[in-house]
Amino acid sequence: MTGDLTVTLETLTPLWTGDVAGKCDRVHETGIIGSLRWWYEALVRGLGDRACDPTDTTCEYKPNKSNNGLCDACHVFGTTGWQRRFRLIIEDHTEPLWSPPTQMLNVRPPGRRRGWYLPPGRVGQIRLRLTGDSSVLVKMVTLLRFLERWGAIGAKPQLGYGLFRIVEIKGEPREPGGWKMQEPLPSHTSLPDLRHLAFFRFRFSPQGKGWWTRLPGMERLLGDNDTARALQQAVDREMIPVSPALKNAWRFERWQGPRDAERELFGTAFGRGDPVRSKIAVSWAYPDGDAWEVRGWVWLPAQDRELSSDALQQLWNIVRDEKAWRKVLNAPSGRLTTVPDVETWQAQSVEQVKSFLEVEP
Numbered sequence: 157m158t159g160d161l162t163v164t165l166e167t168l169t170p171l172w173t174g175d176v177a178g179k180c181d182r183v184h185e186t187g188i189i190g191s192l193r194w195w196y197e198a199l200v201r202g203l204g205d206r207a208c209d210p211t212d213t214t215c216e217y218k219p220n221k222s223n224n225g226l227c228d229a230c231h232v233f234g235t236t237g238w239q240r241r242f243r244l245i246i247e248d249h250t251e252p253l254w255s256p257p258t259q260m261l262n263v264r265p266p267g268r269r270r271g272w273y274l275p276p277g278r279v280g281q282i283r284l285r286l287t288g289d290s291s292v293l294v295k296m297v298t299l300l301r302f303l304e305r306w307g308a309i310g311a312k313p314q315l316g317y318g319l320f321r322i323v324e325i326k327g328e329p330r331e332p333g334g335w336k337m338q339e340p341l342p343s344h345t346s347l348p349d350l351r352h353l354a355f356f357r358f359r360f361s362p363q364g365k366g367w368w369t370r371l372p373g374m375e376r377l378l379g380d381n382d383t384a385r386a387l388q389q390a391v392d393r394e395m396i397p398v399s400p401a402l403k404n405a406w407r408f409e410r411w412q413g414p415r416d417a418e419r420e421l422f423g424t425a426f427g428r429g430d431p432v433r434s435k436i437a438v439s440w441a442y443p444d445g446d447a448w449e450v451r452g453w454v455w456l457p458a459q460d461r462e463l464s465s466d467a468l469q470q471l472w473n474i475v476r477d478e479k480a481w482r483k484v485l486n487a488p489s490g491r492l493t494t495v496p497d498v499e500t501w502q503a504q505s506v507e508q509v510k511s512f513l514e515v516e517p
């Protein structure tokens with residue numbers, strides 16, 4: 157049975173779906189689909205099912221094979237010889253968070269030579285109109301509800317882009333989830349799997365209206381008319397770029413481990429070879445009810461050559477250190493919650509992932 161599903165989203169932090177030229181003059185469908193697929197794969201793997209590595213896939217449509225020769229992610233999102241199981245049309249009601257002449261805001265806390273580069277991204281509402289098999293649309297609703305609570309859409313989630321709140325869901329299919337629950341497969345070291353992802357949320361009441369001006373790196377931006385104006389536009393939208401300040405504190409003030417693990421966990425933007433994506437994603441600050449929030453996640457992959465269990469534990473300790481959060485955000489009464497709520501890091505079970513996702517078996 158096919159259906160039509162409409163999900164309206166409102167941005168909590170700017171949305172970035174850059175094109176090949178590195179511009180984001182509108183919300184690009186490919187950027188949304190790419191991020192949905194990344195999360196969908198992590199979710200499928202977290203539930204113990206198979207999702208191939210899309211950069212090196214063996215999935216190909218073969219009608220005589222079981223599941224047509226496709227993993228669950230390729231079945232839904234498509235691969236060679238097999239179309240995506242839903243059609244997506246985006247109604248874009250967004251605008252840039254700040255206007256020219258400022259393109260990038262370079263947030264450079266004291267002591268950093270390069271700092272972090274933040275593009276404006278887009279803010280406002282987007283409406284996702286999905287058409288396809290009801291069984292697939294049900295999964296998309298689960299995915300979007302999960303991303304609303306804990307994840308993000310679009311690119312640059314590591315720098316806090318793409319958080320949203322669901323304004324309205326229309327045409328939600330009335331049928332059970334359709335997640336296959338079977339003997340779980342072991343997790344993979346190099347592919348995202350919800351069993352190896354942990355989530356955090358810091359809730360705080362800022363000290364005074366200008367609290368954000370004291371964040372490391374802000375003074376420099378406020379000293380220039382153009383960047384001060386861009387920053388003020390973000391502040392007027394109640395979106396405060398706190399991610400560089402937090403990452404700076406975690407990486408350069410707290411991390412004590414070896415250099416190769418540091419690069420694996422915190423990422424590399426420059427240098428030789430492929431850039432390594434940071435394993436930590438942390439959002440900007442946004443208001444929620446009577447307080448403000450910052451949230452994100454950390455991917456603690458199974459141990460491998462660069463990553464010992466000590467390195468993963470150290471990263472977990474750093475992220476879980478409530479005092480450090482309070483200090484960076486100057487929020488003495490702020491409270492941190494994490495999922496899972498454990499001191500010693502260990503991967504979660506499929507059962508834990510299931511209850512976290514709130515999916516019916």
Ligand SMILES: [Zn+2]
Nearest residue numbers: 208215227230
């Ligand atoms: Zn596949």
